[in-house]
Amino acid sequence: MFPNHVIHPIIRRALAEDVGSGDITTLAVLTGREAGTAQAVAKSAMVVAGLDVFGRTFHFFDPDIRFTACLPDGQKASRGEVLAEVSGKLQSILTAERVALNFFQRMCGIATTTRQYVEAVGGLHAKILDTRKTVPGLRILDKYAVRVGGGFNHRFALYDGILIKDNHLALVGGISAALARVREKIPHTLKVEVEVKNLGEVEEALGAGVDVILLDNMTIPAMKAAVDLIGGRVPVEASGNVTLANVRQIAEAGVDFISVGALTHSVTAADISLLIKEID
Numbered sequence: 001m002f003p004n005h006v007i008h009p010i011i012r013r014a015l016a017e018d019v020g021s022g023d024i025t026t027l028a029v030l031t032g033r034e035a036g037t038a039q040a041v042a043k044s045a046m047v048v049a050g051l052d053v054f055g056r057t058f059h060f061f062d063p064d065i066r067f068t069a070c071l072p073d074g075q076k077a078s079r080g081e082v083l084a085e086v087s088g089k090l091q092s093i094l095t096a097e098r099v100a101l102n103f104f105q106r107m108c109g110i111a112t113t114t115r116q117y118v119e120a121v122g123g124l125h126a127k128i129l130d131t132r133k134t135v136p137g138l139r140i141l142d143k144y145a146v147r148v149g150g151g152f153n154h155r156f157a158l159y160d161g162i163l164i165k166d167n168h169l170a171l172v173g174g175i176s177a178a179l180a181r182v183r184e185k186i187p188h189t190l191k192v193e194v195e196v197k198n199l200g201e202v203e204e205a206l207g208a209g210v211d212v213i214l215l216d217n218m219t220i221p222a223m224k225a226a227v228d229l230i231g232g233r234v235p236v237e238a239s240g241n242v243t244l245a246n247v248r249q250i251a252e253a254g255v256d257f258i259s260v261g262a263l264t265h266s267v268t269a270a271d272i273s274l275l276i277k278e279i280d
Contacts, residue, residue: 001052006140011053011060013137014099019061023095030091036279037087038097040104042077043271047115049073049148050107051084053141057100062092073148074111083272090276097274106138107145108270114149114263117247126251126258129154129237133265142264154259162186164194166216175201179208193237202226206233214259216240220249227254 040054048071055067065088071077086093117128128151134142143153155161164178172178175194182192193212194205199222205213206229213230215223217240230236237257238250250258 002056002140002144007053007056008060010137010141011057011099011103014102015057015061015096018099019095023091026091026094030094032089032091034090034279035088036090036093036276037085038090038093038274038276039085040083040101041273041275042079042081042083043273044079045112046077046108046270046272047111047149048075048077048083048108049111049145050104050141053107054084054100054104055086057103058086058088058093058096061096062089064088065092065096076115085277086274087278090279093274093276101272101274102269103141105269105272106135106267107141107148108272109267110142110145110264111149112270113267114146114151116244117258117260117263118150120244120247121251121258124248124251126238126255127152128247128263129257129259130263131239131259131261131265132157133261135264146263149263151260151263152257162190162192163214164192166195166197169195175204175210176208179205179210195239196226198222199225199229202229206230210234212237214239215255220246220253223250223253223255 051069051073058065058067065086068085070082070084077083130143130146130151130153146153162182168178169175172181191211193214194210195214195216196202196205197216202213212235214237215226223238227236235256237259238255239259242250242258242260247258
């Protein structure tokens with residue numbers, strides 16, 4: 001699923017961090033001749049995400065390990081359900097276990113949280129977006145898990161999208177000045193999004209010809225007023241202090257997108273155990 005040149009360096013760094021010169025506990029307890037099968041079991045309900053990374057972590061450490069996914073990514077799993085099986089040298093399975101689970105549990109947690117937000121706005125127009133508030137080095141995994149959960153990706157990084165934020169505006173004197181500078185330097189094919197905090201800034205952004213307006217930390221009544229003022233001329237994104245408790249109200253304000261940092265910056269990892277089930 002992920003190209004080798006993308007995922008292998010991530011797995012390599014994680015294994016080097018955890019294993020180092022060797023798993024001294026497993027090397028001491030096992031002879032190296034033991035073989036068997038272990039199952040990844042859901043300890044609570046979740047949305048599955050990251051099976052490919054989970055399996056490839058074991059295979060990267062030991063190419064002889066066999067991996068079988070029992071459910072596809074995007075599937076809801078119940079407590080007690082078997083998600084995947086790994087078979088082979090038990091010494092290798094135990095050594096790679098924590099790194100594989102760390103990836104898998106985080107990705108399932110992100111997908112599960114994203115699905116909750118998506119379901120909370122079900123039947124409404126707004127789409128749920130992620131942000132750049134990801135773990136450094138794991139963004140490609142975090143954003144994949146958001147997609148599996150039914151959300152959509154905002155820009156991947158600073159290089160692939162224009163978003164003029166409050167600090168940019170403060171440094172150049174406002175929306176019109178910032179937009180004029182940006183238009184001079186970017187291709188005409190790039191859309192420009194600008195962050196606004198009040199209706200006056202909404203009016204200035206519209207007058208300056210912005211392509212997308214981001215309503216930053218506005219109250220819900222202010223969002224409704226901004227959406228009415230914009231009148232469908234450009235897409236509207238809402239951001240800031242979004243929670244499961246208020247996301248539907250935000251969507252009902254009429255915005256097109258809702259970006260949620262909590263999908264990735266403070267996600268709770270899914271509870272998954274790897275249990276040895278067979279010894280050959």
